[in-house]
Every structure is written in structure tokens, then in C-alpha cells.
Amino acid sequence: MQVLYPPKVRFRLGQLAAHVVVALIALVVIGGATRVMEAGLACPDWPLCYGSFLPGRQMNLQVFLEWFHRLDAFFVGIVLIIQFALSLYWAKSLPKWLPWTYGVLTLLVAFQGFLGALTVLQLLPSLVVVAHLAVAFTLVAIMSGVTQKLLSPGRSIFPTWVRFLGFLSLFSVIGQSLLGSRVASSWAAHRCLNYGESCNLLAFHRASALPVTFLVLAFVIISFIQKDVFINQWPFFLTITFLIVLQIFLGFFSIQLGMSEPALIIGHQLVACLLVAFIAALTCKGEGINSSCQSFFKTESTLETCHG
Numbered sequence: 001m002q003v004l005y006p007p008k009v010r011f012r013l014g015q016l017a018a019h020v021v022v023a024l025i026a027l028v029v030i031g032g033a034t035r036v037m038e039a040g041l042a043c044p045d046w047p048l049c050y051g052s053f054l055p056g057r058q059m060n061l062q063v064f065l066e067w068f069h070r071l072d073a074f075f076v077g078i079v080l081i082i083q084f085a086l087s088l089y090w091a092k093s094l095p096k097w098l099p100w101t102y103g104v105l106t107l108l109v110a111f112q113g114f115l116g117a118l119t120v121l122q123l124l125p126s127l128v129v130v131a132h133l134a135v136a137f138t139l140v141a142i143m144s145g146v147t148q149k150l151l152s153p154g155r156s157i158f159p160t161w162v163r164f165l166g167f168l169s170l171f172s173v174i175g176q177s178l179l180g181s182r183v184a185s186s187w188a189a190h191r192c193l194n195y196g197e198s199c200n201l202l203a204f205h206r207a208s209a210l211p212v213t214f215l216v217l218a219f220v221i222i223s224f225i226q227k228d229v230f231i232n233q234w235p236f237f238l239t240i241t242f243l244i245v246l247q248i249f250l251g252f253f254s255i256q257l258g259m260s261e262p263a264l265i266i267g268h269q270l271v272a273c274l275l276v277a278f279i280a281a282l283t284c285k286g287e288g289i290n291s292s293c294q295s296f297f298k299t300e301s302t303l304e305t306c307h308g
Contacts, residue, residue, distance in 0.1 A: 009090045013083065014150030020079055021147055024140045025273050027072045031136065032269035034065045035129070035184065036262045042066040046120045073116065077109045101146055108139055129185040130178055137174045137276050144277040145284035152286035157229050162222060166283030169219040172212045173279065177272040179205045189259050209251065216244050216279070223282070236282045240275065247271045
């Protein structure tokens with residue numbers, strides 16, 4: 001079966017989508033830092049901060065984190081709206097599913113803004129914080145998959161049952177991350193470690209890490225067995241394996257240090273977000289990425305980078 005090479009418009013949208021994935025990951029990490037540094041209410045109003053776009057006299061580290069988190073979210077929303085408009089304008093040159101997908105992403109960004117407003121106006125309710133993170137991970141997963149679909153046209157590199165295992169791994173990582181967010185936003189970890197109270201939620205989070213790890217590694221190992229896939233995609237397998245091991249160590253040391261090291265907690269959320277992005281990208285990868293990039297750059301520039 002001959003792989004259809006992506007046209008210039010499709011490839012450029014894929015490049016832009018890859019940059020949006022990076023921006024979304026940064027947004028999740030900044031949001032995690034905002035929560036860890038107890039800066040979620042540093043700006044008491046919404047959408048402005050102390051009644052202005054750029055607070056001056058009130059600016060400190062906590063205010064900066066909350067303000068920059070909102071600014072990054074604003075720019076991500078604008079770029080997604082632009083992508084949605086471009087997908088409608090060039091609809092004839094693009095896959096039929098793309099405008100619909102960008103339409104859903106635009107609605108998700110609007111809903112994410114609504115949840116962000118609720119976290120401030122309702123004084124950080126735990127369930128709203130968890131929902132806010134759930135939408136963020138959903139955006140990362142979808143955008144990572146869209147990036148690969150745009151840059152990697154053609155048939156999937158995996159058979160259907162392996163792709164199902166990949167999506168199951170993806171959902172398990174997201175679920176485990178949301179459970180961790182519930183533990184953190186309800187202060188269950190601090191109450192358990194300091195006072196011996198509310199330990200059930202923390203214990204469940206720690207216990208569920210084992211089956212999630214097993215599921216992700218099973219996806220990697222089964223994919224690894226397919227020789228052609230391994231030769232072309234070994235950086236993905238190596239990265240996912242490294243991230244899952246790193247995540248275990250970060251979680252272990254965070255607990256051992258009594259959740260007192262912000263860098264470990266922020267790193268824990270960063271690695272979770274990277275796992276979501278990489279598993280989604282690998283699961284959605286098509287067969288045509290390498291030949292597509294080479295074909296495109298023959299007429300473009302040999303100095304340009306193949307993103308994604």
C-alpha cells in the first residue's frame with residue numbers, strides 16, 4: 001500500500017500542532033507549580049489580576065505564576081482558534097476529521113477557561129481542580145495524536161489490538177494522574193503523612209501505580225517485539241520506559257520527604273504529562289512520517305527540522 005504524502009498545508013499545520021503540544025505541556029507544568037506554591041489565589045479576580053492585565057505593585061513569585069499561567073492559556077486558546085479557522089479555510093486539502101477535531105478542541109479550551117475561572121471564584125474546590133487537570137490532559141493527548149496524524153499519513157504502525165492497548169495505557173496514566181491530583185488538592189497526602197488521617201486515598205494512589213506501570217510497560221514490550229516498528233520508533237519506546245521509571249522514583253521520594261520538596265512534586269506532574277503526550281503520539285503514529293518528511297524537504301529546505 002502506497003503512503004500518501006502530506007501536502008504543504010497539512011505539514012505546516014502539523015508543525016504548528018507540535019508547538020501547541022509543547023505549549024500545553026508547559027501550561028500543565030506551570031499550573032502544577034502554581035498549585036504547589038499555593039499561588040492559585042494569588043490573583044483574587046478573574047480574568048484580570050488585581051484589576052489589570054499586568055499587575056505592577058502586587059507582582060511577586062506567586063502572582064507571577066498565576067498571571068503567567070493565565071497568559072499561556074490565553075495564547076494556547078488563540079492558536080487553537082487560528083488552527084480551527086485554517087482547517088476550515090483549507091478543508092478541501094485536509095482530512096475531513098480535522099475541522100471537527102479542532103472544533104472540539106476549541107470547545108474544550110473554552111470549557112477549560114470556565115473551570116479556571118471557577119477555581120479562583122470558588123476558592124480552589126478540589127473537584128474543580130481535578131476537572132481542570134483532566135481537560136488539560138485531554139487537550140495534550142488529542143493534540144499529540146493530531147500532530148502525528150498530520151505528520152504521519154497512512155496506515156497505523158500497529159495492529160488494532162495493539163492500538164487498543166496503547167489507548168488503554170493512555171487512559172490509565174491519565175486516571176492515575178487525576179487520582180494524584182485529587183490526593184494533592186484535597187491535602188490528603190499532607191494529612192496522612194503529618195497526622196495519620198485520610199490515608200485511604202493516598203494508599204489507593206500508591207497501590208494503583210503498579211497496574212498502571214505494568215500496563216504501560218506491556219504496551220512498550222509488545223510493540224517492541226514488532227521488529228520493523230522497533231527499528232523506526234525505538235526513541236519512543238526508550239523515552240516512555242525512562243519516563244515511567246522516573247515517575248516511580250519521583251513519587252517515592254516525594255512521599256519519603258513528606259511532600260516538602262516542590263521540585264519533586266512539579267516534576268511528578270511534568271513526567272505524567274510527558275507520558276500522556278508520548279503514549280498518545282506513539283499510538284496514533286502512521287507509517288508515512290519518514291518518507292513524508294524526506295519528500296517534503298526535497299522541495300523545501302534541507303536545513304529545516306522535522307517536528308513531531
